Amino acid sequence: MVRVPGGTFLMGGDDPDGRPEDGEGPVREVRLEPFLIDPACVTNAQFATFVKETGYVTEAERIGWSFVFAQFATGGVMDASVPGAPWWAGVEGAAWRSPEGPGSSVGDRQNHPVVHVSWNDATAYAAWAGKRLPTEAEWEMAARGGLSRQRYPWGDELAPKGRQRCNIWQGRFPTAPSKGTMPVKSFQPNGYGLYNVSGNVWEWTADWWSTSFAGSADDPTGPADGTAKVIRGGSYLCHDSYCNRYRVAARTSNTPDSSTGHTGFRCAALR
Numbered sequence: 001m002v003r004v005p006g007g008t009f010l011m012g013g014d015d016p017d018g019r020p021e022d023g024e025g026p027v028r029e030v031r032l033e034p035f036l037i038d039p040a041c042v043t044n045a046q047f048a049t050f051v052k053e054t055g056y057v058t059e060a061e062r063i064g065w066s067f068v069f070a071q072f073a074t075g076g077v078m079d080a081s082v083p084g085a086p087w088w089a090g091v092e093g094a095a096w097r098s099p100e101g102p103g104s105s106v107g108d109r110q111n112h113p114v115v116h117v118s119w120n121d122a123t124a125y126a127a128w129a130g131k132r133l134p135t136e137a138e139w140e141m142a143a144r145g146g147l148s149r150q151r152y153p154w155g156d157e158l159a160p161k162g163r164q165r166c167n168i169w170q171g172r173f174p175t176a177p178s179k180g181t182m183p184v185k186s187f188q189p190n191g192y193g194l195y196n197v198s199g200n201v202w203e204w205t206a207d208w209w210s211t212s213f214a215g216s217a218d219d220p221t222g223p224a225d226g227t228a229k230v231i232r233g234g235s236y237l238c239h240d241s242y243c244n245r246y247r248v249a250a251r252t253s254n255t256p257d258s259s260t261g262h263t264g265f266r267c268a269a270l271r
């Protein structure tokens, strides 16, 4: 794990590209104690060790299906759609070991992030590993890598000197072919040594979702309860034309029992 020194940082953003309903702003000063965080998301290989040792069964496996980017589905497509996001398909048999549905496997993706894990699954893994999920504030401070008020974890430019820095959608969405996830240590890490905080997969945080920030500015832990958990970082499906949430201030949420083919997690520790 890498150590993030703590101290104060400016959390949130006021980017005009942000959507008001996402609650990225206002920019506010937040103070954190030092903490440890995984440099990369939990991989399929790591999750397999957890499952082997504990016999854990994920929520997608228990429910029998999960959401897959429709272009990837290998079969088992159900009559379940996401309003406004027709590129998602509910797929029977989709789960962490079979991310595209029946017959798919992670055999050649051992170092890719585990996906189709719910917040509850991620929390169970973290407890097994003697860790926990990062708070949203920890996630953002770590993701910023020591930079202040920059648009991305590496600075303000999406592709400095024309070089791609993160795994987001390339080409026209959603028709261009996508490669999906990449290894968890793709691209250069940020200033704190974290890989792929922007793009690749969304990452679960510990906090309940809210768009107002009334609580303490010291080690904030979000609202006491809620219905959805904050996810951060964006994914391989993000594209400026419809979802620019690979910006480091960007945020959205999902319910704690939901799983998709573009959401994973990394762990934190200490306080």
Ligand SMILES: [Cu+2]
Pocket (backbone or CB within 6 Å): 234, 235, 237, 238, 239, 243, 244, 245, 246
């Ligand atoms: Cu996005």
